[in-house]
Every structure is written in C-alpha cells, then in structure tokens.
Amino acid sequence: MTIKIITDSGSDIPQAYIDQYDIGIVKLPVHFGHDLMPPETETIDFYSRMREAKELPTTASPSPQEFVNTFKQVEPGTDILVICMSSNISSTYQAAVIAKEIYEDEGFTGNLEVIDSRTFSGGLSLIIALAAKWASEGAGLAELKSRVLAQIEEVVAYFTLDTLENVIKGGRLNRLSGAVASVLNIKLLLKISEEGRVEVVEKTRGLPKALNQLLAKLDEKQHDYEKAVIAIVHSNCEKLALEIKERILAKHPFKEVVFSSMGPVMGTYAGEGGIGVAF
Numbered sequence: 001m002t003i004k005i006i007t008d009s010g011s012d013i014p015q016a017y018i019d020q021y022d023i024g025i026v027k028l029p030v031h032f033g034h035d036l037m038p039p040e041t042e043t044i045d046f047y048s049r050m051r052e053a054k055e056l057p058t059t060a061s062p063s064p065q066e067f068v069n070t071f072k073q074v075e076p077g078t079d080i081l082v083i084c085m086s087s088n089i090s091s092t093y094q095a096a097v098i099a100k101e102i103y104e105d106e107g108f109t110g111n112l113e114v115i116d117s118r119t120f121s122g123g124l125s126l127i128i129a130l131a132a133k134w135a136s137e138g139a140g141l142a143e144l145k146s147r148v149l150a151q152i153e154e155v156v157a158y159f160t161l162d163t164l165e166n167v168i169k170g171g172r173l174n175r176l177s178g179a180v181a182s183v184l185n186i187k188l189l190l191k192i193s194e195e196g197r198v199e200v201v202e203k204t205r206g207l208p209k210a211l212n213q214l215l216a217k218l219d220e221k222q223h224d225y226e227k228a229v230i231a232i233v234h235s236n237c238e239k240l241a242l243e244i245k246e247r248i249l250a251k252h253p254f255k256e257v258v259f260s261s262m263g264p265v266m267g268t269y270a271g272e273g274g275i276g277v278a279f
Contacts, residue, residue, distance in 0.1 A: 003081055003135040003144060004074045008062065008092050010085035011124040012233050014260040021132035024070050028092065030264045032057050037264065046264040047236040047272060056165075057268050061091040067099030071108070079111040079141040083128060083148060085120040086196025111141050115148055118196035121266045122258075122278035123157035126231035129258045155278055157192040158201070158217050160210040162237070162273025164188070189213045211244065211275065218252050218279060228279070231258040235267050235274035244275055254279075 006024035007013065013023060030037040030046070032053055037046065050057055067082070074080055082100075084093040093116045100114050117124050131148050139147065187210035189202040204210050230248065234241035238261065245257060262270055 002075075003079045003139075003141055005128065005132050005135060006067075006070055006080060006082045007124065007128050008084055008090075008096075008265075009263055010090060010092065010120045010265045011083075011128050012121045012260050012262050012266055013125045013128045014258060017129055017132060017258070021136060023128065023132055024074070026062050026066050026070050026092075026096075028062055028090075028265045029060050030057050030268060031060070041264065043261050043263050043267070044236070046267060050267070051272070057264070059265050059268050061095050064095045064099040064102060067096050068102050068106075071099065071103045071112070077110060080113070081131065081135075081141060081144060081148070082112070082114040083117050083124070083131060084114065085124055086118045086192070087116045088118070088196040089120060089198070113141060113145050115145065115152075116196070117152055118194065119152070119155060119157055119192050119278070120196075121157070121262055122159070122231040122233040122260075122276040123155050123192055125233065125258050125260060126155055126157075126229060126278045127151055129231070129256075130229060156217070156221065157231075157276060157278035158189060158214050159233075159270070159274060159276030160187055160189050160207070160214050161235075161270055162187075162207055163271040165271055189217075207273075214275065214277060215244070215247060218248065218277070221279065223252060223254065223279070225253050226255060228254050229256040229258060230254045231260075231276075231278040233260055233262050233266075233274075233276040233278075235262040235270040236272045237275070240273075241275055244277075248277070 009027040027039045082096050084096050087093040096114045100112050186203050187207050188200050191199050191201045193199045202213050232245055
C-alpha cells in the first residue's frame with residue numbers, strides 16, 4: 001500500500017526530494033513583528049529580509065488544523081506517516097498528535113502514525129529522505145515506522161554557526177555564555193542531543209577551526225559507504241557548504257548527499273553562515 005510521508009518545515013528537506021517522493025510539508029508560521037511571512041516566500045528572500053530587519057523574526061508551531069488539512073489532501077486509502085521535528089524544541093509534534101485524534105474522530109479509517117524524530121534540520125532531512133526511499137521500495141507502515149525509529153537512534157547531527165545572535169535571542173542557547181563567546185570570536189560546535197535539544201560540544205577560536213572539529217566528528221562513526229547517506233545543511237552560505245561537501249566526500253565517499261539550505265524556521269535561529277551535518 002502507498003504511504004504518504006508528511007513532515008514540517010523544520011526538516012529542511014530539499015525540494016527535489018519533496019517532488020520525487022511527494023512528501024507533504026506542514027509549514028510553521030514565521031513572523032517579522034506582526035507581519036506574517038507568506039508561506040511561499042523563497043529562502044533567499046527570507047534571509048535578505050532578516051538581514052534588513054531591526055528585530056529577528058519569530059516562529060510558532062502550526063495549529064493541529066494545519067495538519068488535519070494536510071491529511072485531508074491525501075488520497076483515500078493511503079496510510080500516513082508523520083515525522084516531526086524534536087518535541088523538545090517545538091510543539092509541532094504535539095500539534096500533529098492532536099490532529100491525528102481529530103482526523104480519526106472525523107471518520108478517518110486508515111492507518112496514521114506520528115513520530116517525534118528528536119532532531120531537526122539536517123538530522124530530520126536525513127531521516128525523511130531515508131523514509132521516503134524505503135516507502136517507495138514497498139515497506140509497509142509498521143515496517144517503515146520501525147525502521148524510522150531505529151534510524152532516529154542512529155543519526156547524529158552537528159552544526160556550527162558563524163553568529164550566535166539568533167540562537168541566543170531565540171532562547172536556544174544560554175545568553176551569558178553566548179555573549180561571552182561572541183565577544184571573544186569563539187565558535188561553538190553544537191550537537192543535537194539524544195533528547196532532541198541543542199548542546200555545546202566544543203569551543204574554538206574562529207570558524208575554520210570549528211569546521212575542522214565538525215568534520216572530525218565523521219571519523220568517530222563507522223560508515224558503510226555503499227549504503228550510507230549524509231545530510232549537509234547551510235544557512236545561506238552555499239559556497240562554503242559546497243566546499244565542506246567536497247572535503248567530506250574526499251575522505252568519506254557517502255553514497256548519497258542530502259544537500260539543502262536551512263529554510264526560514266531553522267534560519268531564524270541559526271542566522272547566516274551556519275553549517276550542519278547529519279549522518
């Protein structure tokens with residue numbers, strides 16, 4: 001049976017994968033002050049607007065009704081698997097769970113599962129890409145859910161940011177430690193923890209050293225390069241991200257690279273110049 005995979009815009013899944021596997025995306029609202037950014041805004045336009053704005057944009061979780069509306073667009077008789085960004089950084093997962101109950105109360109008789117990925121951006125992008133591939137190969141919903149849950153336990157994701165202003169103001173990093181780091185040009189190597197939170201792994205002076213630390217993390221895990229997939233995300237710094245991709249593949253010849261730019265949701269917290277990898 002066909003399975004429809006749905007995720008949220010915190011996944012940063014590339015458009016090519018959305019098109020190829022018909023992935024549904026529930027978009028989180030992004031506001032500049034009281035102004036709601038149009039959902040169809042191009043990523044490059046978002047970064048341009050954020051650069052010019054006096055205050056940082058803000059994000060909110062989608063309502064359960066947004067998920068219900070997306071469910072109703074799925075062809076009748078199709079199973080649905082929803083994979084959301086970490087419930088420890090967003091209430092999007094909780095909204096999807098409520099939506100599942102509403103949809104079932106309205107008479108939906110198919111199979112619908114909702115999963116908390118405990119990750120986001122590159123980590124979630126990687127999981128979605130793999131899930132879509134498995135579904136296209138004929139995996140049933142129970143098998144697909146089991147494989148996704150196993151993959152969540154395996155995936156590790158690291159990132160480093162050129163600026164800490166956004167992540168501090170967004171409440172994702174302690175304000176005092178972040179401010180000290182900014183003044184001293186200290187860059188942080190950050191990790192998505194097993195609980196789906198952001199944690200500081202290492203500190204270094206300057207972005208080049210931080211990127212070297214980021215790449216060194218790939219050496220800590222065994223990779224089956226005939227099957228392995230890596231996700232690389234960037235926040236409006238494609239040239240740097242492509243250089244990082246070349247450096248990674250020169251040493252670690254992954255079979256597939258899920259390469260994308262952080263959209264408005266993650267870009268709001270990362271600011272420009274961020275690089276992330278998930279494997």
